[in-house]
Amino acid sequence: MTLDMTLDMTLENQMTDTAIQKSVYLPAPKTRVWDFLTKADLLGNWFHPAQEDLAEGEDYLLTSQKDGDRMCWGRVEEMSPHDYMKWSFTVGPMEGVMTTVEWRLADAPGGTKLTLEHSGLPNNAEAYGLVLALDKGWHGFLLNLHDMS
Template sequence: MTDNTIRLTRRFPHPPQAVWKALTTPDLLARWWAPGDIAPTAGHRFTLDMGAWGTQQCEVLSVDPGTSISFLFAEGTLDTTVTWTLEAVEDGTVLHLEHAGFKLDTPMGQQAFDGMGSGWPGVLSRIDDVLVDAARP
């Protein structure tokens, strides 16, 4: 059986509150990933403007404030789940990304899995640019 989940881990020299803010504040999220009206509230429906890949419908599935957020991504097309989990460590924060539920038996699902598997590392590296701003009160 093939694993249909992308898993990545990044360490940041910033407190969890700053990383959480970068993940869940619309203007900061737009600076490193995609414009959208995300809110860390279960049941919140929002869109992400993925540029050439179009506007993606999303819904927050679960939230543990400051620790994790999970949302349905590309509802009606990919129907995958993105989960970000923060782990406080002595010198900052470890961010765990899990992007799950790709339908690898479909051409679109396999293409999205391959593209996002190679794309997520670059996307996550752009968080560094906003964490300094996110760390401000």
């Protein structure tokens, strides 16, 4: 492989096991947190609005609250209500390359521990800005969940 061929590799060929992991403790039962992760009318309160409730085996599209542009999309790969959910996930800068987002809910004294793992992210210097942006975004969105009402 020549240097030129290496530089022309697509983002998809550069996806690896790089992952973002975050946990947040929420003063709500798992059933309530689950609703905020899956219900169309609640997703927009902390993340991006959905056109319909998330369902296993179904595609999803989350849009901008400001102008309705698509923000992220994929498929709900697996759901175990109130405990676990797995999405395929992409955003515009990823040019359709899918990554994986997993949500784990666990009982905690006084509420729920919610853990997010976003894996399959690029592992190269050129795409590090994307990883940083996703990390910052997830941080802010998870903090928004503290305002569940």
